[in-house]
Every structure is written in structure tokens, then in C-alpha cells.
Amino acid sequence: MEKNIILAGVGGQGILSIAFVIDHAAMDAGYHFKQAEVHGMAQRGGAVQSNLRYADREIFSDLIPAGKADLVLSVEPLEALRYRQYLRPGGWVVTSTTPFVNIPDYPESDTLLGKLAALEHVIMVDTAHLARAAGNRRAQNMVAVGAASPMLDFEETRLLAFVERLFARKGEKLVAVNQRAFRLGRAAGLFFRHSVAAGLAKLDSLRLLRKLDPDSIDPAQAEAWAAAIEDDAALLDRVLGSEGTVACDDVPLVA
Amino acid sequence: MNKEILLGDEAVGLGAIHAGLSGVYGYPGTPSTEIFEFIEQRTRKGGNVHAFWSTNEKVAYEEALGMSWAGKRSLVCMKHVGLNVAADAFMNSAITGTNGGLVLAVADDPGMHSSQNEQDSRYFAEFALIPCLEPGDQQECYDMIFDAFELSEALRVPVMVRLVTRIAHSRTAVDTREPREQNELKPDKQIRKWTLIPVNARVQYAGLTEKQPELVQRAEESPANALDLRGGTGVIACGLAGNYLFENLEPDHDYSVLTIRQYPIPPEKVRALLDRVDDLLILEDGYPLVENRVRGLFGLEGVHIRGRMTGEVPRTGELNPDIVRKALRLEPLPTACDAAGDLSNRPPALCKGCPHTDSFRALNDALEGFDDPQVFSDIGCYALAALPPLEAVHSCVAMGASIGMAAGAAHAGYSPAVAAIGDSTFSHGGITPLMSAVQQGVNLNVLVVDNSTVGMTGTQRSMSTGTTLDKIILGTGVSEDHFRVIEPIPRNHEQNVAVLQEELAFDGPSVVVARRPCIEAQKKRAH
The missing domain is CATH 3.40.50.970 (Thiamin diphosphate (ThDP)-binding fold, Pyr/PP domains)
Structure with a gap:
């Protein structure tokens, strides 16, 4: 077993907090791991990445070779595209769709989301939306790692234990917010993946997820939603046009 | 343990x-x-x-x-x-x-x-x-x-x-x-x-x-310098480069490998490797030090040596597993997709609300009216003012070099000779060139951007900030009339431009301190 992850984002978005959670889970599980990160000048609002590797055998290079990355986990949609040449065939991109715009030539949102949706193996989550629902917009990094967590080789409870350790110093409230963000991200990521596997278009799944009550998102309903939308072409527009949020388990009713 | x-x-x-x-x-x-x-x-x-x-x-x-x-x-x-x-x-x-x-x-x-x-x-x-x-x-x-x-x-x-x-x-x-x-x-x-x-x-x-023979002897005997003799193709991998090598090799590979992690270079171990191989790749993250020593001026008879000097490894830049893979003449691994060619770059930038932004906006405006004025700058966050949108500084060479270079340019007749330097860099390397310039009565303008910390490296303690900085500057002999302190905030922009213009107009050494704490440091102190 060997897992190679490129964590991507913009300086200040908290990718090293994601690394903290995975590093500790890897050590806890008895794996070898190495995690290279960026310090110094590049942290000042620039593109940052961290190469995180864990395996059940010795790891040599701190950097992931091109063609060996299993996962690009990005807290920012433009940054998700920056490292895709490292992905092995079959590798995944898990990305936030919340843009961090601090450059003049930032691409149009539709163009960017279209490029991401064109990737074969991609999970897209609206991290700002879910982090707000969890209680703090800064918890987007935990939404992202939650969305990627089913691809990691650790129990959800172990990962949540290290989210707790990471924020313990900052008080119970922040621990709860960040754990909630993780859970919302995990549910949304799974829902996205299952609905897309069942035939729903990626950008439609993303739109639907924004409309669902975040706490109600249940990956087990993803197939039913995909099937209902396939059966009734106007369903998605009706759902998106309805008042307020929609409960995930309302799918039979709407249908 | x-x-x-x-x-x-x-x-x-x-x-x-x-x-x-x-x-x-x-x-x-x-x-x-x-x-x-x-x-x-x-x-x-x-x-x-x-x-x-x-x-x-x-x-x-x-x-x-x-x-x-x-x-x-x-x-x-x-x-x-x-x-x-x-x-x-x-x-x-x-x-x-x-x-x-x-x-x-x-x-x-x-x-x-x-x-x-x-x-x-x-x-x-x-x-x-x-x-x-x-x-x-x-x-x-x-x-x-x-x-x-x-x-x-x-x-x-x-x-x-x-x-x-x-x-x-x-x-x-x-x-x-x-x-x-x-x-x-x-x-x-x-x-x-x-x-x-x-x-x-x-x-x-x-x-x-x-003592040198003993240094060499210890390097020969050190387990850090490990020689594993196998086939006729050899690799010397120094320090971290060994990781990139073994990343690309299977455990039962046929390369003869010397890893060097203790110097001086152990000549006997290198000799033993050379006796075994006729093709030798040298991998080192940095300059081709070992490569040049092993090759000497004229190369070695019977051994083809490859590395940064022969182009198999790029002459400059950091090593990585892909560069080493190519140097080993292995096929690239298959990838899911090519690099996105047209991706917007996201270079580092001054933080939102950074005092340096206000300082250099004021300097830019104060220098308007001069023909393409050049500003000598220094090592610190403010070197980012070289990039758009500010494009306010035009050199960055060595700690403290802003002042020395501005003085030299002034000696040559260049005006206005402006140096921009941070408070910590000033204490590190700026005091002595300022003292020189003041004692020589050079016509130069120094802008000290005092954000009270070493910002770029993570807000460590600055040695000369606030009143300590002021006393040091005056202690170099700068006239009190031409030592000015401004607060770089947007509201003060016009008056800050005016202060800088007045000092630019003065024929002699002047120092303006733009004083406002780093916002990152303030955030950290609040936590």
C-alpha cells in the first residue's frame, strides 16, 4: 500500500492543517510517511502545495514523482488544476469550487468549473457553503479533507480524533465546528461521487448539493436523486427554483 | 525511545x-x-x-x-x-x-x-x-x-x-x-x-x-558513506539525492551505488566504485562539486562520467525524482493528464492591508516627475514591491545592499539615489553603509520601512525598531532636520508623499522611517 497526495491551495488556506490530520493518522496507523511543504516567500498569498506520502514500506523521495500521485486534494479550484500532471492514470482530484481571487487574470468561474468537470475522476465540493453551514467559513480546509476522506486509508473516527487534536488548543467550539465541517464535506463528497457514478452530470450534482440542507446530505440517497433527475428533465430546475433548502430525503416527494 | x-x-x-x-x-x-x-x-x-x-x-x-x-x-x-x-x-x-x-x-x-x-x-x-x-x-x-x-x-x-x-x-x-x-x-x-x-x-x-588526513579517514570509515558494489553502471548520490535515486530503482537493481553524506569526499570509496564501473552518474542537489572533483580537469580514462556538467542533469535548479529518472534513462511513468498549459500564475504578494503597500504607493507618487527613477531595495517582504501592481523597487541583492548601492550610484552622479530597507535588515546590514554615506555627506534618501518585525520569515523579533531604530539612525550622524517619521496608512497618503518629496529635494543624506506594525505579526500577537 502506498498513497501519494498533493495538497494544494493558496498561502493561508490551511493546507498544513490538512497535512497535520493525515500525517498523524498515518503515524497512528503505523505507516511510514513523508510530507514536504512550502515555507517562506511563497506563503504570501501565492500558490502553495504539500506533497504527502504514506505507505506500509519505506518511502524514499519527499517529492511525489510525476505519474505517482493518487490524489490531488485542493482547497481552491484553480490550484486543483496546477498539479494534475502528477496524477497517475486513475488518480483523483478532490477540489473545492470556492475561488480565491487575488490575481487579475483569474479565470471565469464557468470556464474553471467546466475544466474541472472535464476531468475523468473528480469530486467537487462547495467548501465555502459547507464551512458556513458548519459554523465558520475558515473551516473550508476541513470540508475538503472530509470530502477526500473516503479515499484515505483510515477510519473516519481516527481522522476526526486528529481534527480534535489540531483544534483542541483553540477551544471546544472550534473543535466542534471543524469536525462538523469534516462530516459535511465527507457526506457531500460521497454524494457527489455516487450521483455522478449513477449518471448525474457533475455540475448538476454540484448545483443540487448547494440546494440541499447540508445536515441532511446522505450519500445513500445519491443514486435515487440521479435516477429521479434522469426520469424527469425538469426536476432539477424545479428543485433549484424552490424556496429555501431541500431535505436530501425529500427525493421521493419531489419526484 | x-x-x-x-x-x-x-x-x-x-x-x-x-x-x-x-x-x-x-x-x-x-x-x-x-x-x-x-x-x-x-x-x-x-x-x-x-x-x-x-x-x-x-x-x-x-x-x-x-x-x-x-x-x-x-x-x-x-x-x-x-x-x-x-x-x-x-x-x-x-x-x-x-x-x-x-x-x-x-x-x-x-x-x-x-x-x-x-x-x-x-x-x-x-x-x-x-x-x-x-x-x-x-x-x-x-x-x-x-x-x-x-x-x-x-x-x-x-x-x-x-x-x-x-x-x-x-x-x-x-x-x-x-x-x-x-x-x-x-x-x-x-x-x-x-x-x-x-x-x-x-x-x-x-x-x-x-588534521586533514584524519578528516578523510573518518569519511572513509563513516557508515554515512555507503558503497554497494553491483553492476558496471555506477551512481554517486550525495545527501538527499539518494532518495530520488532509490525512488526510481527496484530493490534488486544492478547499479553500483556510493552514497556520500559525510565530507571530505572519501577517495578510497570513490576509487573502489570507479574500479567497478565504466559509466558513472553523479547526483547532487546543488553545484556539481563531487562531479568536478571526480572528473578532474581532463576526465577519467575508461569511465564515462555524467551529471550536471554534461547535461544529463540540468546545470541549475533543484533535483527531483523525475529529473533523476530521466538521468537514469528510465521511461517516464504514465500520467493521467498533461500539465494545464494556460494556467494563470499566482505569485506571492504583499498581504492585504500591509503597511509596505502604503509606503511604496507614497514613494511611487513622490517620485513622479523624475525620469524613470530607480529604487535600490533590500531583502524582505518589501522586495515583493518589485512586482505589479506596485513595481516600486528595482534591485534586491544582499542584506543591506540597498544603502551601499544607492550611495555608489550617488557617487557616480545618479539622482535621486533612493534606498528602501526594512527595520530588521537595517540592523543586520544597513547601519554600516548608512554611517559611511552620512559621514561622506552623500546625497541619498533612505526609506526605512519599520514594521517592527522580521516579516518574511514568520515575524521574528526585530533588533532595531521604534525608538531603538531612531536612535541608531541619528547615531550615524543623520541631521535631525532630515530624519522624518511617517505612518503609512491610506489616510496619510498625501502628507506622506509631501514628506518624501521634501527629503528628495534635499541635497544630502536623509532618512524617512515609515512606521506601522506588520499585520501578520499583529494577528499572531493577538492569538
């Missing part, structure tokens, strides 16, 4: 503490900063380790040497270009020799992630005739600090531990040992050893050269 998750830098720091460290010295500089910071934080609540940032690397080195003179173990850490600043003390400390163990941890920056150059500190170790250890992973960062102190006390010379960015800033779990006691206070009063007047220095230097 415990396990801790540590950066390479932190592993060096913890190794030093556990090896009986009494004092750590340094000046912040990426990628070395976290060595000092780790020790400072770990020993804050006890442990009796002196940990206080120094004014610059030369001061740090001299303090470390004094600690060694007193019999205790000291660690001095800096980035590669910091060793240029410390070079006077460093070179001569090899001549005096040491008493308590003295270890120099220097972090090079191949690929220039956060630096002006990618100079290779191994040359400095060779130049000074001292041993250099080059850890290949974070565990070795920890372990080699013990070896370095032992070596220093056995040979009575300083020992360099050379890191590179990729090892300094990568984390893994490190096994730690039982801490060793600190040394007793035991000053070395051999006056002729420490007093390098020529009559003594000649004796000391001869003594240093006489």
Missing part, C-alpha cells in the same frame, strides 16, 4: 537539544529558520539553553564560537547566503579550532524558492577545511547532529551540517534518544590558539592542514 513528527529543521533542533546543547544562534532565513525556532520554543520553559536571535549571521557565529571557547556545545544556524555574512568568523574559526562542540547548520536553497542564489555550502566546508555532514532524511538530520558534535569535539574543528530546502521543510516521524547532559563551563585559555596574529595563525593553519 520516542517518536515525534518533525520537519528536517526541527529534527536538527531536537537533535541538538538532546546532544547537550547550551546555546543556539542564528538570524532568520528560509529554509533554516525553523531550526532556531524549534529550539527556542522547546526550551522556553526550561532546559537552560540560550536561544535569542542575533543581529546577523556573523554575530551569531561569533557568539556560538564564544560558547564553544567556554567549553559548551553550541549550534549556529543560517541560510546559505547567511554564511557569506558569517564567512569571516567561520573561516577563522577553523583556524582557531574549537573547544566545546561547534556545529554550523546551514540550509541551502537549490531552485531558489526563497533566495537570491543557490550557492552550495559544501564548498565553504571544503574551503575552511572542515567536515561536512549532509543528511539524506529527517532521521539523519536528528542523528547526524550527535555525530557532528562528537566529531567537532574529537577533531577540535567546527562541523557543518548541510541541509537543503526539501529536507528542511519536509516532515516525518523521527525516533529520538535519551538526552545527553550539557558540558561543564571549561574555558579554553590556550591564548596562542585563539589569538590569530600572524605568528600564531601560521602555526594554527599548519595544524589544521595536519
Whole structure:
């Protein structure tokens, strides 16, 4: 077993907090791991990445070779595209769709989301939306790692234990917010993946997820939603046009 | 034995503490900063380790040497270009020799992630005739600090531990040992050893050269220099480069491999490798030091040597597993997709609300009306003012160089000669050139952007900020009439431009201090 992850984002978005959670889970599980990160000048609002590797055998290079990355986990949609040449065939991109715009030539949102949706193996989550629902917009990094967590080789409870350790110093409230963000991200990521596997278009799944009550998102309903939308072409527009949020388990009713 | 998750830098720091460290010295500089910071934080609540940032690397080195003179173990850490600043003390400390163990941890920056150059500190170790250890992973960062102190006390010379960015800033779990006691206070009063007047220095230097065979012998015998003889194609992999090599090889590969992690280069081991192979690839993260030494001026008969000098490895830049794969003539691994060619870059930038933005906006406006004015700048966050949208500064060379270069340009008749420098860089290297310029009455304008911290490296303590800075500036002889303090906030823009214009109009040395704390530092202090 060997897992190679490129964590991507913009300086200040908290990718090293994601690394903290995975590093500790890897050590806890008895794996070898190495995690290279960026310090110094590049942290000042620039593109940052961290190469995180864990395996059940010795790891040599701190950097992931091109063609060996299993996962690009990005807290920012433009940054998700920056490292895709490292992905092995079959590798995944898990990305936030919340843009961090601090450059003049930032691409149009539709163009960017279209490029991401064109990737074969991609999970897209609206991290700002879910982090707000969890209680703090800064918890987007935990939404992202939650969305990627089913691809990691650790129990959800172990990962949540290290989210707790990471924020313990900052008080119970922040621990709860960040754990909630993780859970919302995990549910949304799974829902996205299952609905897309069942035939729903990626950008439609993303739109639907924004409309669902975040706490109600249940990956087990993803197939039913995909099937209902396939059966009734106007369903998605009706759902998106309805008042307020929609409960995930309302799918039979709407249908 | 415990396990801790540590950066390479932190592993060096913890190794030093556990090896009986009494004092750590340094000046912040990426990628070395976290060595000092780790020790400072770990020993804050006890442990009796002196940990206080120094004014610059030369001061740090001299303090470390004094600690060694007193019999205790000291660690001095800096980035590669910091060793240029410390070079006077460093070179001569090899001549005096040491008493308590003295270890120099220097972090090079191949690929220039956060630096002006990618100079290779191994040359400095060779130049000074001292041993250099080059850890290949974070565990070795920890372990080699013990070896370095032992070596220093056995040979009575300083020992360099050379890191590179990729090892300094990568984390893994490190096994730690039982801490060793600190040394007793035991000053070395051999006056002729420490007093390098020529009559003594000649004796000391001869003594240093006489130690060289033992340095070589220790490198030959060191398990850090491992020779694994297999087939007729050979690789020498130095330090971290070994990781990129083994990343690309199967365990049952047929290469003969020499890994070098302790210098001087062990000639017998190199000879044994050369006797086995007819094709030799040399991998080192930095300059082609080993490659050039092994090849010599004219190459070796019967062995084809490949590396940075022959183009199989790029002449400049950081190594990575892909470069090494190509140099091994292995096929690239298949990938899911090609690089996105048209992706917008996201360069680093000054933070939102940064005082430097207001300072340089004011400077830009004050300089309007001059024909394409050039501003000499320095090392710090404000070097980012070189980029759009500000494009306010036009040089960045060495710590303190802004003032010296502006003075030189003024000597040549260039006007306005403007230098921009931060408060910490000013204390590091700006005081002496200012003193020179003021004493010479040079027509130059210095803008000191005083944000009260060392911003770029993570908001360490600045030595000269606030009233201390003001007193130093006035102490160089700047006239009180031409020493001005402004507060760089948007609301003050017009009056700040006016102050700068007045000083630009003055024919003589003037200093304007733009004073407002770094917003990052304020955020950190609030936490």
C-alpha cells in the first residue's frame, strides 16, 4: 500500500492543517510517511502545495514523482488544476469550487468549473457553503479533507480524533465546528461521487448539493436523486427554483 | 525511545537539544529558520539553553564560537547566503579550532524558492577545511547532529551540517534518544590558539592542514558513506539525492551505488566504485562539486562520467525524482493528464492591508516627475514591491545592499539615489553603509520601512525598531532636520508623499522611517 497526495491551495488556506490530520493518522496507523511543504516567500498569498506520502514500506523521495500521485486534494479550484500532471492514470482530484481571487487574470468561474468537470475522476465540493453551514467559513480546509476522506486509508473516527487534536488548543467550539465541517464535506463528497457514478452530470450534482440542507446530505440517497433527475428533465430546475433548502430525503416527494 | 513528527529543521533542533546543547544562534532565513525556532520554543520553559536571535549571521557565529571557547556545545544556524555574512568568523574559526562542540547548520536553497542564489555550502566546508555532514532524511538530520558534535569535539574543528530546502521543510516521524547532559563551563585559555596574529595563525593553519588526513579517514570509515558494489553502471548520490535515486530503482537493481553524506569526499570509496564501473552518474542537489572533483580537469580514462556538467542533469535548479529518472534513462511513468498549459500564475504578494503597500504607493507618487527613477531595495517582504501592481523597487541583492548601492550610484552622479530597507535588515546590514554615506555627506534618501518585525520569515523579533531604530539612525550622524517619521496608512497618503518629496529635494543624506506594525505579526500577537 502506498498513497501519494498533493495538497494544494493558496498561502493561508490551511493546507498544513490538512497535512497535520493525515500525517498523524498515518503515524497512528503505523505507516511510514513523508510530507514536504512550502515555507517562506511563497506563503504570501501565492500558490502553495504539500506533497504527502504514506505507505506500509519505506518511502524514499519527499517529492511525489510525476505519474505517482493518487490524489490531488485542493482547497481552491484553480490550484486543483496546477498539479494534475502528477496524477497517475486513475488518480483523483478532490477540489473545492470556492475561488480565491487575488490575481487579475483569474479565470471565469464557468470556464474553471467546466475544466474541472472535464476531468475523468473528480469530486467537487462547495467548501465555502459547507464551512458556513458548519459554523465558520475558515473551516473550508476541513470540508475538503472530509470530502477526500473516503479515499484515505483510515477510519473516519481516527481522522476526526486528529481534527480534535489540531483544534483542541483553540477551544471546544472550534473543535466542534471543524469536525462538523469534516462530516459535511465527507457526506457531500460521497454524494457527489455516487450521483455522478449513477449518471448525474457533475455540475448538476454540484448545483443540487448547494440546494440541499447540508445536515441532511446522505450519500445513500445519491443514486435515487440521479435516477429521479434522469426520469424527469425538469426536476432539477424545479428543485433549484424552490424556496429555501431541500431535505436530501425529500427525493421521493419531489419526484 | 520516542517518536515525534518533525520537519528536517526541527529534527536538527531536537537533535541538538538532546546532544547537550547550551546555546543556539542564528538570524532568520528560509529554509533554516525553523531550526532556531524549534529550539527556542522547546526550551522556553526550561532546559537552560540560550536561544535569542542575533543581529546577523556573523554575530551569531561569533557568539556560538564564544560558547564553544567556554567549553559548551553550541549550534549556529543560517541560510546559505547567511554564511557569506558569517564567512569571516567561520573561516577563522577553523583556524582557531574549537573547544566545546561547534556545529554550523546551514540550509541551502537549490531552485531558489526563497533566495537570491543557490550557492552550495559544501564548498565553504571544503574551503575552511572542515567536515561536512549532509543528511539524506529527517532521521539523519536528528542523528547526524550527535555525530557532528562528537566529531567537532574529537577533531577540535567546527562541523557543518548541510541541509537543503526539501529536507528542511519536509516532515516525518523521527525516533529520538535519551538526552545527553550539557558540558561543564571549561574555558579554553590556550591564548596562542585563539589569538590569530600572524605568528600564531601560521602555526594554527599548519595544524589544521595536519588534521586533514584524519578528516578523510573518518569519511572513509563513516557508515554515512555507503558503497554497494553491483553492476558496471555506477551512481554517486550525495545527501538527499539518494532518495530520488532509490525512488526510481527496484530493490534488486544492478547499479553500483556510493552514497556520500559525510565530507571530505572519501577517495578510497570513490576509487573502489570507479574500479567497478565504466559509466558513472553523479547526483547532487546543488553545484556539481563531487562531479568536478571526480572528473578532474581532463576526465577519467575508461569511465564515462555524467551529471550536471554534461547535461544529463540540468546545470541549475533543484533535483527531483523525475529529473533523476530521466538521468537514469528510465521511461517516464504514465500520467493521467498533461500539465494545464494556460494556467494563470499566482505569485506571492504583499498581504492585504500591509503597511509596505502604503509606503511604496507614497514613494511611487513622490517620485513622479523624475525620469524613470530607480529604487535600490533590500531583502524582505518589501522586495515583493518589485512586482505589479506596485513595481516600486528595482534591485534586491544582499542584506543591506540597498544603502551601499544607492550611495555608489550617488557617487557616480545618479539622482535621486533612493534606498528602501526594512527595520530588521537595517540592523543586520544597513547601519554600516548608512554611517559611511552620512559621514561622506552623500546625497541619498533612505526609506526605512519599520514594521517592527522580521516579516518574511514568520515575524521574528526585530533588533532595531521604534525608538531603538531612531536612535541608531541619528547615531550615524543623520541631521535631525532630515530624519522624518511617517505612518503609512491610506489616510496619510498625501502628507506622506509631501514628506518624501521634501527629503528628495534635499541635497544630502536623509532618512524617512515609515512606521506601522506588520499585520501578520499583529494577528499572531493577538492569538
